Amino acid sequence: MNDKLCILICESFKAEVESMRGVLKNGEIEFKYYSMDCINCNRQRQKLYDGLIESGYCGDSVILLPTQKGSGKDENLVGESIFNSCLSLLAGGDLINYLSLMGYYLTTPGWLKRWKHIIMDIYGFNQETAREFFSEYCKKVVLIDSGVYSNIMTDLIEFSEYIGMKYEIIDVGLEYFSSIINNSYKNWKVNRLEYILNLKNKQVTDYALVFDFLEKKATLLKREDLIKNIFTLFEMLTGAKHLAFLPVIEHKKGEIIFNQEKLYKSELYDIDNSEFRQSYFLTASGAGFIFKITFNNELMGYMEVEDIMFPNYMESYLDLSKTIMIILGIMLFNSKIYEKLIDTNEELLSLNNELEVLVDKRTSQLLEVNGSLEETNCMLEEEIEEHKLTETKLKAAKEEAERANSAKSQFLANMSHEIRTPMNGIMGMTSLLEFSKLTDEQIDIVKMIETSSKHLLQIINDILDLSVMDVGKIELKPERINIFNLMNESRNLFTYLAENKGLKLEIIVDNNLPNEIILDKGRLMQVLSNLIGNAIKFTEKGKIQVSVDKVEDKENKVKLMFSVKDTGIGIKEEDIPRLFNYFTQLDISASKKFQGTGLGLAISKNIVELMGGEISVESQYGKGSTFYFTCLFNIASDSKESSNIQKMCIDNKAYLETRILQVEDDIISQRFMNQLCKIAGWKIKIASNGLEALNILENEDFDIILMDIQMPDMSGIELTKIIREKEKLTGKHITIIAMTAYAMGGDRDICINTGMDDYISKPIEVMKLKEVITKYSSNYK
Secondary structure (H helix, E strand, O other), X not given: OOOOEEEEEEHHHHHHHXXXXXXXXXXXXXXXXXXXXXXXXXXXXXXXXXHHHHOOOOHHHEEEOOOOXXXXXXXXXXXXXXXXXXXXXXXXXXXXXXXXXXXXXXXXXXXXXXXXXXXXXXXXXXXXXXXXHHHHHOOOEEEEEXXXXXXXXXXXXXXXXXXXXXXXXXXXXXXXXXXXXXXHXXXXXXXXXXXXXXXXXXXXXXXXXXHHHHHHHOOOOOHHHHHHHHHHHHHHHHOOOEEEEEEXXXXXXXXXXXXXXXXXXOHHHHOOOOOOOOOXXXXXXXXXXXXXXXXXXXXXXXXXXXOOOXXXXXXXXXXXXXXXXXXXXXXXXXXXXXXXXXXXXXXXXXXXXXXXXXXXXHHHHHHHOOOOHHHHHHHHHHHHHHHHHHHHHHHHXXXXXXXHHHXXXXXXXXXXXXXXXXXXXXXXXXXXHOOOOOOXXXXXXXXXXXXXXXXXXXXXXXXXXXXXXXXXXXXXXXXEEOHHHHHHHHHHHHXXXXXXXXXXXXXXEOXXXXXXXXXXXXXXXXXXHHHXXXXXXXOOOOEEEEEEEEEEEEOOEEEXXXXXXXXXXXXXXXXXXXXXXXXXXXXXXXXXXXXXXXXXXXXXXXXXXXXXXXEEEEEEOOOEEEEEEEEEEEEOOOOOXXXXXXXXXXXXXXXXXXXXXXXXXXXXXXXXXXXXXXXXXXXXXXXXXXHHHHHHHHHOOOOEEEEOOOOOOOOHHHHHHHHHHHHHHHOOXXXXXXEEOOOOOOHHHHHHHHOOOEXXXXXXXXXXXXXXXXXXXXXXX
């Protein structure tokens, strides 16, 4: 769908269009005019419409006015706005029909301005034949006046005298015409937003399907089994009838593997490794594509997806495939190593068997020849050498396996980065829409996009947490927190979701709690968000009650009890023991209704135990549940005002004059930051790579640099080191904030240790970004 609405209209309304230019959606509506030839009107505008479609316009973004009843395709373009004639663009159909039934000849200002050309040149009348024609079919001339011409009365009198008839003027103004144009624009805008929403929902669904599929299939397999799984994945994603894989082993093409016994004419037969420069290309049919699979610059093979079910989603399939290719490269490489391990194991087994035969043979010889000790010793030395050789091979195989496992460990990091980058565009642009003037329906659409995006992001974060917990590397980051403010944040976060379902959300905090305690705010909020979110999700009516009470208080430590009580569907007694296990969803039908990965409660249990507490549940099936968890925290040695209050006292002028340099190679992230800075009042300049950033810094000063980490010519880490080295000579210091899709546990530490001042992971939350920029804005004024 095009970004601009194109309206096709008769050139007789050109003056009306120009008169309302000031109130039109500037830049979003384009007008095309067809000739004012009433006899060939339909043919003229259809010709113009066909030409636009051939030049690349999407049919859903072109509207023909006026639209005639019975014109088929055209009446779908305007929705309910269907008009009988050009006059219906200036006044209501009832008025036009009434005047026509009265026998009046109706005309518009634009037509009247060119009446001589139309009457004489097009219709071929002279004064005598014109008077005969009009006197036979009408009683008088009526001008439906929009008020765009100040001297229209002169033309009306001249025309009336020419045909010898009386005249009348009906002033209608531009209101009705303006409403038709605006309604057409609004209908198109809604259709466009629905199209974008459907496309984004499809992308979210496809990524979720890929993530779920790869999670289940991410095991070591032989190449043949792995290719079958890859075929299954692309059959589910694209509905393709034909799939083929051409393996490349040590730069040599192997035998093509097909997804079915019935072969087809595959373009893989004609692939030339030396000429395949790009990562993919479309097949000759236009309904398929071929992409190259590599790992660490090693070519693993070519994949062909042909005869896909919905070719109009080709761009979406290609974007998704680019992400999947990175993972498939890793999996094919792992498969290659796995097969080498199998071969090595078989070789070792064969060597062991041969060794056993050899030992038996030598033992028999020793029994037969007792006196040949010297010869026996030599033979034993040879056997020891063979054992050492075997051990060397086994060690090499082990090292190869460890390298394969290291490559596998990059899987989650790569997936997180590749998904977070487009998610940053989706969530960023969605958050910017909230600053726009939207209708209630458009606000609902934006909220649906935002909800879907946050759901996918939660799935990604859960799986990343799971990977960190599996290796025991999760760490708490304690800080001084006001527990009352924290619970108020929870209220603000979930009030909208609860009220949207007609539920009441109550937050009850014990007044005897210490003012400030030391805790990991992010992890505690993660547990509370999971429990409160589940309570809202599984409750249809009633209320959610969240309580915080002090259990014990001694030796500068306090033990708190948190509880989340709902009036929802409850949990069966026999299901409670399995509730906190990984990947556990108690009812498959319920999981389809409510969505989820089955990780949230298991991760929450791990976090609570890390905080020195435990988690439990009481539930009555059909009546509701109450989740309890305890945590042991240190009490802050003294009480200070919240740092949030200090941040609010920043000089507003310093905040607005903040100069920002964004170093980012992703176009969508650039556009998001550019729009956000306009809204926030910051001054921003964008560099697409590290070299461009260095050139800009040579000539301009900035307060803050927002630094991407992964860029083509120079990474954000390398660029930061260069900037810090130059600062040793100048004595200056510019704030550098990492803004990256790398979000694994150690990524923040890497950035800070390199010399960066702060770190934000993608997708970017607008309020979090504004908080960080505000924090550093006052340091320079």
